[in-house]
Amino acid sequence: MRLELTHPLPANTDSVWQLVFSDEFSVALDQRTGVRRERVSDEVKDGKQHTSFRIVHSEPLPKMAAKAMGTDTLVYFQDQVIDEPSKTVHWRVRLPSLGSKVQASGTYRLEPISDRCQRVVSGDISVRIPLIGSRVEKEIVKKLSASYDDSAKFIRHWLSKS
Secondary structure, three states: OEEEEEEEEOOOHHHHHHHHOOHHHHHHHHHHHOEEEEEEEEEEEOOEEEEEEEEEEEEEOOHHHHHHHOOOEEEEEEEEEEEOOOOEEEEEEEOOOOHHHEEEEEEEEEEEEOOEEEEEEEEEEEEOOOOOHHHHHHHHHHHHHHHHHHHHHHHHHHHHHO
16 A cells, blocks of 8 residues: 655755654654664665664554454664755665565655755555455555644644744
8 A cells, every 4th residue: 555645844855854753853753653763773884874673552453453463563774875965765664574465665855845844654554454454555555644634733743933
């Protein structure tokens, strides 16, 4: 299932980029969303930052998802390749408990629009679990969309304070 989101933001690409990668903003966003992010690895390869996080959500999973995953809590790894010159992050989500049954990857980029910018999130979500795969895909896209929409509001709020 395809994910496509665009969020206009009231600052230029450099300002938004610096904000979303600042420690202060990341901590505040994690607290707001009930997510605990633990940096697993961080290295520079070919001039790009390669970072992996272990992400733990505090909100319990819906019963259908919890049964499929064998846990009540969503825990996954997010791998990122950060290309600062193009203001693009290539992301991939790994759920070790489900192996290749769930695949999620895409990009997060900032595009200039005059003296402002927009954030464009694109991705593909695939769930290969008999009988419930398409419903789980829809739920993932719904949750991701809501999360990105909320983070765009938080970015706008943060920028309005500065």
